Amino acid sequence: xxxxxxxxxxxxxxxxxxxxxxxxxxxxxxxxxxxxxxxxxxxxxxxxxxxxxxxxxxxxxxxxxxxxxxxxxxxxxxxxxxxxxxxxxxxxxxxxxxxxxxxxxxxxxxxxxxxxxxxxxxxxxxxxxxxxxxxxxxxxxxxxxxxxxxxxxxxxxxxxxxxxxxxxxxxxxxxxxxxxxxxxxxxxxxxxxxxxxxxxxxxxxxxxxxxxxxxxxxxxxxxxxxxxxxxxxxxxxxxxxxxxxxxxxxxxxxxxxxxxxxxxxxxxxxxxxxxxxxxxxxxxxxxxxxxxxxxxxxxxxxxxxxxxxxxxxxxxxxxxxxxxxxxxxxxxxxxxxxxxxxxxxxxxxxxxxxxxxxxxxxxxxxxxxxxxxxxxxxxxxxxxxxxxxxxxxxxxxxxxxxxxxxxxxxxxxxxxxxxxxxxxxxxxxxxxxxxxxxxxxxxxxxxxxxxxxxxxxxxxxxxxxxxxxxxxxxxxxxxxx
Numbered sequence: 001x002x003x004x005x006x007x008x009x010x011x012x013x014x015x016x017x018x019x020x021x022x023x024x025x026x027x028x029x030x031x032x033x034x035x036x037x038x039x040x041x042x043x044x045x046x047x048x049x050x051x052x053x054x055x056x057x058x059x060x061x062x063x064x065x066x067x068x069x070x071x072x073x074x075x076x077x078x079x080x081x082x083x084x085x086x087x088x089x090x091x092x093x094x095x096x097x098x099x100x101x102x103x104x105x106x107x108x109x110x111x112x113x114x115x116x117x118x119x120x121x122x123x124x125x126x127x128x129x130x131x132x133x134x135x136x137x138x139x140x141x142x143x144x145x146x147x148x149x150x151x152x153x154x155x156x157x158x159x160x161x162x163x164x165x166x167x168x169x170x171x172x173x174x175x176x177x178x179x180x181x182x183x184x185x186x187x188x189x190x191x192x193x194x195x196x197x198x199x200x201x202x203x204x205x206x207x208x209x210x211x212x213x214x215x216x217x218x219x220x221x222x223x224x225x226x227x228x229x230x231x232x233x234x235x236x237x238x239x240x241x242x243x244x245x246x247x248x249x250x251x252x253x254x255x256x257x258x259x260x261x262x263x264x265x266x267x268x269x270x271x272x273x274x275x276x277x278x279x280x281x282x283x284x285x286x287x288x289x290x291x292x293x294x295x296x297x298x299x300x301x302x303x304x305x306x307x308x309x310x311x312x313x314x315x316x317x318x319x320x321x322x323x324x325x326x327x328x329x330x331x332x333x334x335x336x337x338x339x340x341x342x343x344x345x346x347x348x349x350x351x352x353x354x355x356x357x358x359x360x361x362x363x364x365x366x367x368x369x370x371x372x373x374x375x376x377x378x379x380x381x382x383x384x385x386x387x388x389x390x391x392x393x394x395x396x397x398x399x400x401x402x403x404x405x406x407x408x409x410x411x412x413x414x415x416x417x418x419x420x421x422x423x424x425x426x427x428x429x430x431x432x433x434x435x436x437x438x439x440x441x442x443x444x445x446x447x448x449x450x451x452x453x454x455x456x457x458x459x460x461x462x463x464x465x466x467x468x469x470x471x472x473x474x475x476x477x478x479x480x481x
Contacts, residue, residue, distance in 0.1 A: 042436025065361030069408025072355030090116035108141035113173025121199035314353025367431035414461030422477030
């Protein structure tokens, strides 16, 4: 990946120099007016540069480290693309031990995770159908599941509440983004609950995760690793008449194995309860399921900001570079080293690949350096188009400024980084990191899903981001001949 043309970092905030024919630009609001006008607390850091020349156009607080939130995923995408390649596909396998005689596996059937973050129940169902089509009608031994292709981590960020679906376990096998669907209904004063691994076509019930309804006021949810399964409880008063939500999976291998056993049973292949194995025995691969290519996986990750995808592809990239890796922090440290060499960053300090952990810090200057260094125009096409909103919060139609960027949101942290095409066609790279770390520090672990003031802060930060981009279009959208 080529190095961008970069000037030395500015020693103070860059301000536009108005020329004689630029008098109209005096009406453009100052940065301080934009921030105060939205009553945004904390600090805003940003950097803006011309894509063609690398010249810095406007910066403020640009060298102060800030949690980048999900903007981290843009760095992870670049890391994975260079290390694994855009055409890389992850492969989930079914394998047999002891050979196959008259359609019967003489030993065990093994479901082998290949690091595919997008595997879902529909795809497992297809694998079960393909197994039957391959002539397998039974298994003498049992169903084993191997998840050791990647390190096993019980959750991305231990500081998150137990029940949030965006903080699941990570391992070499994942199903439905390692989330299980919890649904409840009340009838005649009594509740029925289900836990299932649903996808578009199938809804197999599971037993590896169970839910108890308890009479208490708080907390709403509790989690325990009990008797080898995910044991949840929920406060009765929080349920209402009916509803559902996705809960994180802490035992991804058991989850995938149980769902596959159910789907295989529908084809007459009886497998029983799965066992997780830590070492792969000698085996014969019976069939393989490949994911979409990496470029398409990353496109989905950037648009839907899936944390699990970021962690799994980041770990896979590091393992290709180094071999075995201990966990997310060690893998992120290698990505930091790569970013310094490949993207021209100076001091990236990321602790994971998704941005969920707020111990990560990045400067707006470094993030913009990375965007300048990218010479692959295809990268911009997998970023999400950032849409403006009017004063009433409605989407702006026929938006004149094109913005392709990655957003990031933590409580009292809102980030945005990407590319701007101004109305005259000038291309600029930018990063905007807004944060109120004092407000964030006051949030308890239990409040992290939806703290008081969090949504208001995020809305204000997004309005500031939009107004900064509009300012830049007005000030820098005309390139001198």
